[in-house]
Amino acid sequence: MDARVLLVVAAAAAIVFTAATVAGAQVHHVVGDDRGWDPSTDVASWSSERIFRVGDKILSLLTPTHSIVSYL
Secondary structure, rough: OOOHHHHHHHHHHHHHHHHHHHHHHOOOEOOOOHHOOOOOOEEEEEEHHHOOOOOEEEEEEEEEEEEEEEEE
């Protein structure tokens, strides 16, 4: 196999692997964890314990029928 073809195949494989890894790594963060969000939720303390990355979703459960989703 020609060295250039091998290089192109390796580069394409690396791009596909990286894209699949990043796409599969998104995390859904629920503000307030199991209790959901309410006015007494200490959002600063809650967020300080997490690492947020591009692609993650932050879900604020306001009531059983209303929620807010923020995308990073």
